[in-house]
Amino acid sequence: MKAALMYGPNDIRVEEIDKPVCPEDGLLINVRAVGLCGSDIRNLTTDSRKGKYPHVYGHEVVGQVTEIGPKVEGYAIGDKLYVYPVGHCGRCEACRSGHSEMCQYGDDYTGRMGGFTDYYVVTGQQLSRDSVFKLNPGQDEIAATLAEPLSSVYACQDNIDVRFGDTVVVIGAGPIGCFHVQLARMRGATKIAMVELNEKRLEMAQRFGADLYINSSKEDPVEAIRKWTNGRGADKVISATPVTATQNQAIYMTKNNGITVWFGGVAKGKLAEIDSNYVHYHGLWIYGHFGANSIQVEQSFHLALSDAFQADKFITHVLPLSEINKGIHLTKTGEAIKVVLIPNEELNKDLLSRKVKEE
Template identity: 30%
Template structure:
């Protein structure tokens, strides 16, 4: 019998979201029913509302979530009712070419629930990133549930489901930052500050935060930035070079995702350094670079998908570090809200007033 719950739905391009009654099926084979405890308000949800990802309306928004498993379908053995889990959108298939090469963090065929959640009138919903967690309960593929220590705060833990993992992973996994490295991060919202926190966690000695907003630069200092650059007042490329002995940083992370910021990342790195793109561009953006500069500066230009994370490996580790007091996930939670506060949270996000608003159920 379907479960009748409340959820936040985007019904059309640019329209304000609304609370609606959602019907959530019992889990079928390979699926899990999860009681959502908390879910962060991520820029990706706003992109869905604006039609920037697809036009498959209506969307059930929310994906950066933690919760408690209520029921599982047949064939599910890795999780059980009562488990505290972080939801992820990389449920690896185990059989695609990436998985078979031993690179499951690049899985090209990640799993989602087969059954559809619907509105009360039977209209099928498209869950954001295959999750749809701005709801009291949601249905996901069992592989989208990563079991972690239940001592963790649900509001903080859920942020590993997207933004914090994307930023931290861009530094640690994609950029391979290690002890003694110099790192610059362009854009100090939630993702950028997670990259800064990750760089500090693995022992980078020079961590340069770049933004145009002094509030965000102050946040960056709290997460471990050793230097800050206000791009309204100084050329970021020259400032980063000056702070790294005239050489440029070993790793530069673009957490904005615009051609101009990626060019800054490209030229602000040391010879043979690495530039990492983790900010998400829009479809019309293009990049032009002199090919001789690409050749002559060497190094690597990388894009980071979900922080190149493997949830089964990374989520429990980071929760362990959080519970030991070595990784401050709580600092990313600016405010907690109810399901009826999502639209206002989008406005705060747009104006840069929050790192994360988190819906707590």
């Protein structure tokens, strides 16, 4: 079978490897579609495994069951599945308190072979936890790949209670930022602004209907948001970029007693310079968001497949796995919002034949 093997930073080669064996207590699935995530790109372009290569990444996996272990019940050949990458144990203190996103014993999905390959093993542990969701007949497998990145966005806005009347600012027009704009609108936010320094990304993001788009390479975004809100600031400001500078900007865009969200993870060791006196005297709430709990994961799966979410607005490119390097380039330059890769090109040519309309 073919797989996209990482041999080192920016060295990704699609090669033949041995097909994995179906475990006695697990499944083997034909990977029908797999999303190309920003964290995948970060891992693929840095020395993410400290020289332990080659390795296969990919965690936004949707596939079809081709083999079933003898100890497995409840699944049939041909079932189509979305596989969330982290299985929560359900027993640790975090899980029992409703914060399974902080599970002490969650699966290390980056350590095992991922989904940038023709076939993927669903382990017995994944089946016994909260990782696997069946698609109904006719549901869109490509849209289902959005369930994983959407889950964290859904959880964030659920936790900070984005609602009718809110003014929301989203910093970053990558896939996550676009999810935030779309979901904030669905939750009833009254005014939404998006801030981005890449003009291509900003132009593409206009399909999601924010009320204001700010190019931060051309104007001061803090000043622009202050002016837009008559000096008040926004109720909720979400920094969805991997840089500390926007985390700091988000603070000054937030109204008194408002919520600043640090959503995007930054490089390890990078520290944000924070005017703690400003935070103190303006009564700001700073919320660091990561992951989604078990219920939020399930709700996001259903949302991604719903007509209301309009997944095709996000998925700008559907490419064969052999073009993974092209997908990385398109994403990094801002020419793509979301890239979905199709492995096993012969077996899944029905998905490759789909054309995604760019607005």
